[in-house]
Amino acid sequence: MSSLLPPDRQLGVIGAGVMGRTLLRGLFDAQLLQPSQAWASAHSQASCDEVTSELGIPCFPGAATDLGLGLAQEGGLERRLLDTDVVLICVKPKQAADVVDALARNGVRRDTLLVSILAGVTTSRLEQLLDLSNPWVRAMPNTPCVVGAGMTVVAGGTHASTAHLDLAQRIFASVGQCRIVDEAYCNAVTALSGSGPAYMYLMMEAMADAGVRVGLPRDLALQLVAQTMLGSARMVLETGRHPASLRDDVTTPAGCTIGGVLMLEDGKIRSVLARAVEEATRIVEQLGKTAKAKAD
Ligand SMILES: NC(=O)c1ccc[n+]([C@@H]2O[C@H](COP(=O)([O-])OP(=O)(O)OC[C@H]3O[C@@H](n4cnc5c(N)ncnc54)[C@H](OP(=O)(O)O)[C@@H]3O)[C@@H](O)[C@H]2O)c1
Structure with a gap:
């Protein structure tokens, strides 16, 4: 695979x-970047x-x-930024204005x-804060990036070209799957796949408890549940079949699975999940406004 940046x-x-x-x-594991080509900052x-x-x-x-002071000890952010083609901003949303200010x-x-x-x-908010014509890409990854199975979307701002989006996509593809989307989707994506691992863990914990309730040792129950979730996800992604059709394969007439499925439907699992994502979307919109209020 070719390097992300010239040496x-x-x-x-x-x-x-x-x-x-x-x-x-x-990026290092995928050999897209050498450690000698990277620098970082933390609090x-x-x-x-x-x-x-x-x-x-x-x-x-x-x-x-x-930041300038911290880096000044090592030759200055100013000097370092001269050689820097890409900056990934990974602080909390409320620190957006401070980071942009330090860059400017x-x-x-x-x-x-x-x-x-x-x-x-x-x-648009980031462009407004920096007030320079830099290309911005907004990305929404998730924590399974840690094990190389992340899901990220990237969206371009006013000055981002196709080449910029492609570069951003290559960065996130080094830790999982990455799609380019319209920025209008980003808050919903945050609520669905950004927050999604938390929903999946909650479901796995509850399923493992259910296994314990029917007599399984906890470690066995958890392994069964986690591998079942992984395998089911791969079935959807790799066969391209609709989840309902795959579910039909498991539900034999008058069998145990359809009995379990109907209990989930009685518990309104579909609307509970939809409401969870709706609420998370509402909150992420507020997060963006908090970042604005702090900066204004
Ligand atoms: N975690 C997720 O699932 C997830 C998914 C998608 C997107 N995000 C986004 O990713 C961002 C970071 O999340 P995270 O989970 O990686 O948070 P995190 O582990 O708390 O990392 C934040 C980092 O920012 C550093 N920092 C804090 N203030 C700083 C400053 N003023 N200047 C420079 N560095 C500073 C912190 O330093 P110290 O270590 O010294 O405190 C820490 O290393 C958030 O904006 C979040 O919205 C997170």
Whole structure:
């Protein structure tokens, strides 16, 4: 696979937490980027020490507002940004304005691609905060990126070209699947696949409890449930068949499975799941507004 960037170009991660580190690890493991081509920043010195020891890259401490100071000790954010073609912004949404401010103050190049994974924060808001013509890509990954099975969507802002979107897609494809979508879908995607692992874990926990209720040891119940979820997901993705059709294959007439399915329907499982995603979408819209209010 060809490298993401020419050998003398850099990628920076601002906010090297769970997602930031996972993306860096994915890029290194896929040989899309060499550690010598990356730098990161985190809030605390302790996190930075962990990043440097885990990933072998320089990591600079300090709140985003002090970012220039943290990096100044190592030659300056200004100098480092000159060589940086891509910056991944992986802090919390409420820190968006501080990070953008640090980039602007330290002279980010106008052609540096800025990729934000901040839930709810739109590219139009980020463009407005930076007030420069940089290309922005908004991405929404999920935590299974940690095991290379993530699901990410990317959407381009006003100045993002097809090449920028392709570059962003390659970054996230190193840790799972990635699709390019219209930004109008991003809040719904956040609620569905960004938050989705939490729903799946809740269901797995409940199913494992159910297994214990009918007499199985807990570790066996959990393995049965997790592998069943994984296998069912692969059946949907790899056969391309509708889930209802696959379900029909399992439900023999007057059998036990249709009995279980009807109990789930009695419990209104479909509308409970729909309401959960609806509520998460409403909250992610609020997150975006919080980022705006803080910046305004
Ligand atoms: N987790 C998910 O499932 C998920 C999925 C999709 C998108 N996201 C988005 O990803 C972003 C990060 O989530 P996460 O779970 O990776 O969070 P996280 O583990 O808490 O990472 C946040 C990182 O930002 C650093 N940081 C905090 N303030 C900073 C500052 N002012 N300047 C520079 N770095 C700073 C923190 O440093 P310290 O370690 O020193 O505190 C930490 O390393 C969020 O915006 C979230 O919306 C998360």
